Amino acid sequence: xINIISKYSLSLSTLTRTTNASKLLxxxxxxxxxxxxxxxxxxxxxxxxxxAEYRLIYPExxxxxxxxFRNSVREKLERMDMIxxxxxxxxxxxxxxxxxxxxxxxxxxxxxxHRFVGICIQRSGCGLRANFLLRNVIDNQGVEVxxxxxxxxIIRIEVLRLEKRLDDELLYLRDAPQEYSTFDPxxxxxxxxxxxxxxxxxxxxxxxxxxxxxxxxxxNLKGVEDLGLPERFYKRAGELATPWEKYDLMKQYMKTxxxxxxxxxxxxxxxxxxxxxxTRKKLKRKRTFLKPSKLA
Amino acid sequence: MTLLSSLCRNYxxxxxxxxxxxxxxxxxxxxxxxxxxxxxxxxxxxTWLTKKNRVIHDEFLTQENSEFIKEVVRDQRIESDKKLxxxxxxxxxxxxARNLKRTGVIAKKIxxxxxxxxxxxxxxxxxxxxxxxxxxxxxSPEEYNPQIRRIGKINNKKGCLLIGAExxxxxxxxxxxxNIFKETGVxxxxxxxxxxxxxxxxxxxxxxxxxxxxxxxxxxxxxxxTMDRGFQGVMKRHGFSGMPAxxxxxxxxxxxxxxxxxxxxxRVWPGTKxxxxxxxxxxxxxxxxxxRINTKYNVxxxxxxxxxxxxxxxxTVYDTVLPLRRPLEPIPFPTYLMKSDEDFxxxxxxxxxxxFSFIIEEWVTDTVNSTKFLIIKYIKLTMFHx
Numbered sequence: 045x046i047n048i049i050s051k052y053s054l055s056l057s058t059l060t061r062t063t064n065a066s067k068l069l070x071x072x073x074x075x076x077x078x079x080x081x082x083x084x085x086x087x088x089x090x091x092x093x094x095x096a097e098y099r100l101i102y103p104e105x106x107x108x109x110x111x112x113f114r115n116s117v118r119e120k121l122e123r124m125d126m127i128x129x130x131x132x133x134x135x136x137x138x139x140x141x142x143x144x145x146x147x148x149x150x151x152x153x154x155x156x157x158h159r160f161v162g163i164c165i166q167r168s169g170c171g172l173r174a175n176f177l178l179r180n181v182i183d184n185q186g187v188e189v190x191x192x193x194x195x196x197x198i199i200r201i202e203v204l205r206l207e208k209r210l211d212d213e214l215l216y217l218r219d220a221p222q223e224y225s226t227f228d229p230x231x232x233x234x235x236x237x238x239x240x241x242x243x244x245x246x247x248x249x250x251x252x253x254x255x256x257x258x259x260x261x262x263x264n265l266k267g268v269e270d271l272g273l274p275e276r277f278y279k280r281a282g283e284l285a286t287p288w289e290k291y292d293l294m295k296q297y298m299k300t301x302x303x304x305x306x307x308x309x310x311x312x313x314x315x316x317x318x319x320x321x322x323t324r325k326k327l328k329r330k331r332t333f334l335k336p337s338k339l340a
Numbered sequence: 341m342t343l344l345s346s347l348c349r350n351y352x353x354x355x356x357x358x359x360x361x362x363x364x365x366x367x368x369x370x371x372x373x374x375x376x377x378x379x380x381x382x383x384x385x386x387t388w389l390t391k392k393n394r395v396i397h398d399e400f401l402t403q404e405n406s407e408f409i410k411e412v413v414r415d416q417r418i419e420s421d422k423k424l425x426x427x428x429x430x431x432x433x434x435x436x437a438r439n440l441k442r443t444g445v446i447a448k449k450i451x452x453x454x455x456x457x458x459x460x461x462x463x464x465x466x467x468x469x470x471x472x473x474x475x476x477x478x479x480s481p482e483e484y485n486p487q488i489r490r491i492g493k494i495n496n497k498k499g500c501l502l503i504g505a506e507x508x509x510x511x512x513x514x515x516x517x518x519n520i521f522k523e524t525g526v527x528x529x530x531x532x533x534x535x536x537x538x539x540x541x542x543x544x545x546x547x548x549x550x551x552x553x554x555x556x557x558x559x560x561x562x563x564x565x566t567m568d569r570g571f572q573g574v575m576k577r578h579g580f581s582g583m584p585a586x587x588x589x590x591x592x593x594x595x596x597x598x599x600x601x602x603x604x605x606x607r608v609w610p611g612t613k614x615x616x617x618x619x620x621x622x623x624x625x626x627x628x629x630x631x632r633i634n635t636k637y638n639v640x641x642x643x644x645x646x647x648x649x650x651x652x653x654x655x656t657v658y659d660t661v662l663p664l665r666r667p668l669e670p671i672p673f674p675t676y677l678m679k680s681d682e683d684f685x686x687x688x689x690x691x692x693x694x695x696f697s698f699i700i701e702e703w704v705t706d707t708v709n710s711t712k713f714l715i716i717k718y719i720k721l722t723m724f725h726x
Contacts, residue, residue: 121639
């Protein structure tokens with residue numbers, strides 16, 4: 045019986061969702077109780093787990109789970125286009141909370157390229173429509189730029205600091221003091237060991253007092269300090285909360301792509317993705333070799 | 341006299357220049373001003389509009405028998421394929437002229453995704469997958485009359501081609517439906533559509549039509565059935581603005597307002613926009629440009645996201661009727677003829693479209709139609725040429 049339950053919890057955890065909430069859920073379950081079981085299974089089936097990790101690294105390869113938007117031919121063509129773009133430009137692994145530098149070419153200023161550094165506060169869309177939102181404070185003014193991941197005018201995407209935060213969206217940084225979203229535009233790339241787990245930054249943000257852009261007390265945020273609101277706000281938030289939804293298996297199923305389909309999708313593009321990873325590693329080595337000569 | 345003879349046509353005889361009217365009872369119902377009225381339209385369904393799907397009963401067949409049926413169906417399919425191969429399918433095309441009308445195709449709307457142009461612009465495109473189209477039958481203008489009968493006059497001088505798509509198991513269909521395909525020897529198809537063609541554009545039955553029927557850069561019209569939205573108010577149905585949420589407005593926030601004036605116009609004019617049923621009707625979107633064609637999966641990328649129907653809905657694709665967007669250069673007529681030895685690329689792009697397997701080098705000024713604009717000068721490189 046215990047075996048069945050543990051297996052079931054694993055299948056739930058691997059039954060990933062493109063939705064951020066469940067992604068976080070799966071991460072947490074992995075790090076806590078299910079970690080032992082996951083380790084065992086890792087030894088059993090490495091390739092399967094590699095496929096399972098792809099869904100976190102390349103979430104945009106999973107299609108929109110809404111059944112009325114699905115079509116296998118369209119999804120296949122879309123993946124082919126994504127792969128052919130990825131084989132030309134390095135779109136690295138990154139998460140919400142990472143600090144990125146994006147270099148784009150500007151049609152109105154053809155002689156120069158434009159580089160923007162900022163923290164990724166949101167990732168959304170799937171397929172060729174995948175995009176991410178970068179935020180930084182420039183001249184005391186909060187600036188946000190939405191980049192399309194497969195836009196051909198993007199020349200380079202660099203991950204300056206690879207880390208995760210406690211939340212799936214950091215939109216609350218808009219209501220936080222500026223120092224939480226200020227990053228040096230000339231920031232150096234922070235080294236990250238290959239294959240090491242992505243560190244989780246457990247920083248708690250202290251929000252500015254109300255008025256806010258959204259009612260953050262209702263969002264069940266993890267990376268925020270006590271909001272310091274009167275009791276009635278929390279009471280209302282409690283009334284509107286839907287804690288039973290995480291037990292609604294049908295809802296979970298409708299919101300996610302089934303595990304078998306995910307494996308099928310990633311198995312189809314696995315060799316291409318591996319090629320891309322090898323090229324990335326080669327280039328990385330090249331760059332690290334070149335740098336010391338400059339410093340000396 | 342003529343009135344009499346026309347009324348009692350069957351009972352009148354002309355012999356030796358004399359009229360003999362046979363004794364019959366003849367009831368006259370006078371309709372005044374009847375000559376001014378339009379003839380009553382008589383709906384005559386096309387011959388292929390029969391009941392399609394059979395009611396599936398449990399036939400209590402043994403496993404052997406059901407396997408035998410499957411085997412027969414399989415054999416039929418092989419046989420029909422063989423026959424069509426042997427058959428002299430159209431070999432040479434006819435030079436195209438602007439006044440000639442080609443057939444269209446049956447396609448499936450498979451989704452929407454963006455493409456980028458070489459000038460860095462993002463466009464939204466809808467993907468239409470051309471199904472396994474095959475010609476079923478040709479109806480000459482005499483055989484196929486328009487639905488309103490006008491004796492002695494054929495308005496539509498073009499004949500029509502009946503085209504079927506998506507081969508299916510024939511045991512699911514009724515006998516009447518399968519009989520449509522009997523003469524041609526094509527395995528019954530799920531979807532049928534008729535396309536008017538000019539006399540030169542007739543195709544022999546069994547001719548396959550692929551996505552190569554269309555060319556990138558040309559425009560098409562797409563017809564489909566819009567999503568059923570049910571009974572809707574004027575704001576959703578006609579895009580009215582509604583009325584303010586406050587400032588003393590009571591109970592008329594989403595209503596249409598006045599529907600008529602006074603005086604001589606003291607009535608509701610025909611065609612006034614009012615609430616009612618929305619969607620679930622056929623709609624044609626005209627002049628959509630083809631940006632890209634995939635020859636392996638027979639997919640067309642056409643501009644826009646307003647193509648009627650939901651994803652996986654069936655649509656029909658025609659050459660556009662818009663005079664300014666008709667093709668200037670010759671197009672394959674009556675259709676693109678597949679040659680076995682021909683080698684063509686998997687993806688065919690319009691010259692303005694950015695290819696994902698290429699990367700940006702620099703912006704250059706390009707001259708198209710005597711207007712200068714910036715495009716990406718782009719080259720194909722190896723992986724990550726940074």
